[in-house]
Amino acid sequence: MTAEKIEGNTATSSPAEVLLIFFKLGLTCFGGPIAHIGYFRDEFVVRRKWIDDHAYADLVGLCQFLPGPASSQVGFSIGLMRAGYLGALAAWTGFTLPSAALLVLFAYGAGELSGPIGAGLLHGLKLTAVAIVAQAVWGMARNLCPDRERASIAVAAALIILFSTASIAQIGAIVLGGLAGWWLCRSQAPAPSGHVEILVSRIVGLTTLGIFFVLLAGLPVLRSLSGSSGVALFDAFYRSGALVFGGGHVVLPLLREAFVAPGWLSDDAFLAGYGAAQAVPGPLFTFAAYLGT
Template sequence: MRSGSPLEVFSIFLKLGLTCFGGPIAHIGYFRDEFVVRRKWIDEHAYADLVGLCQFLPGPASSQVGFSIGLMRAGYLGALTAWIGFTLPSAAALILFAYGAGWLSGPFGAGLLHGLKLTAVAIVAQAVWGMVRSLCPDRARASIAVAAAIIILLSATSVAQIAAIMLGALAGLWLCRSEAAAPSGHVAIPVSRRVGLMALALFVMLLAGLPLLRGLTGSTGLALFDAFYRSGALVFGGGHVVLPLLREAFVGPGWLSDDAFLAGYGAAQAVPGPLFTFAAYLGTIVAPQPHGIIGAILGLLGIFLPGMLVLLAALPLWDSFRKRAGAQAMMRGINAAVVGVLGAALYDPVWTSTVHGPKDFAVALVGFLLLVAWRAPPLVVVAFSAGAGVVMTLP
């Protein structure tokens, strides 16, 4: 990957933060289109390896992928600007919603949001289409992908995604050793092992130390930060899994009502960017001080920080690991499993929660055609689908 500037990274991720609807799986599709297909900042196999790594780690996988791409492009400042650009739009929207903005209500708003969700169907379908062709070219890897999809579809547990990827790694070690292709080139990770160890130590220290400091000081600010940090540190399997953790941390002690919690969670589904920005809404309306803008900032830092620290700890080992023969076989299996996970997510929740009839399917189909056949930018598909969603609400 050629070096770039933090400003370049920020501008691209800000655009993605404004247009990436549909949750973490859809975001991975948007990122693939932007950085693998269009800009060629990273090749398909390295990107799939990176996605597989982030799926293993606690925290928001799509934000970790974006953070890594920014890091590889423009160093630590690039990683920070990638995170800010991708997170800022949805965080700002949810803070406005917390203060009572009603722009998400009414028939027009409902139609607009439904059209934006249809964009995710087209984006995820395009990602599945492209990744199947490049990452599942033979019977063994196609079978691993289908098996992973079946595991996800038939299991209701939050660990199914991790289990599918682990089984994909084992199956790859068994079935994919005969493949000759190695990862293409060196992927520069500007993180030393010393920095990785420091990040891991800080992750553990905060996880163990925040509850102790909270008890000793009685600080409500530390209590809020600890609640967000612990939720971000313990979530595996995607952004939606954080819901029960946050509900227990905030509704349980009476810091806000269940109705307010669920209203914010519904709004978080409707805005672009990472689902973890739900923390900005919670930090704004939570009862204990500090709340408002300061609470929102505490929430965002607390919930994203643990996943980024774990990622920094893992990245120094990633490139050397992926070039070993056994690791290559495992990563082929993991890549195929990731395709299966993406395919399962295309059905549930992306398809089942969005496509409710022939009109919805027609809009998603046109969006898919624009992306795959006409190579239209995702922003064009977002505009088309949003407009179509509004038109479908007209009497």
């Protein structure tokens, strides 16, 4: 079964319809993951009424908790709820393809940029990247840390990340943040929740979760044994996606550590690509298309 029940109603769409809707969003959704969440709400909660506000908030909260690109996961989940597994693939393809294609083209063209015009363009893209990251951090801080308790948790988590370069530090910050939130913020009344039912079997869920951990543990071993550059590239991307929480800009330190530190890419080329990723619509994680190219 691929039909989804939302607030007691069964509603389905064809994968082709889902693909067209998300392709339009992939061409028009500028502003990064926080903005994408707003675009999705306008499209699927307000306009199409595929899901209600409470259920959408639960879905966004779940995707923020999981590693990887939050806005892409929200879109993938909406496609899954609406048109089953093919709908999920259609949603991901439609939303991701436009920006991925543009960044591949930029990667091929970036090497041809030379002279004062090319240098000025790349320098401007790098400056844009710095400004956008600062604005995103400030915007998220105002929305997510409105009181002293949550601001204190955010500062403590930032200190953990800043003083440790290990990937496990992100996991530790999330665990400690959850415990601190349970202790300091439990007096706040939770918002009422809508009903979302995604008909994925327990076997499929456990199988995919097992594959996730097998790849996470096995790829570094395979990389050291094979010495293959292709495996090393796949492992770098997989580890960055599997260990980043918070989506969007949070992936930058992991990607920089994975690609700049080994000498695969210069700092200038890395920041230029990131600036270009800000200038195109769609998910920020398609920056990986530039890095891979």
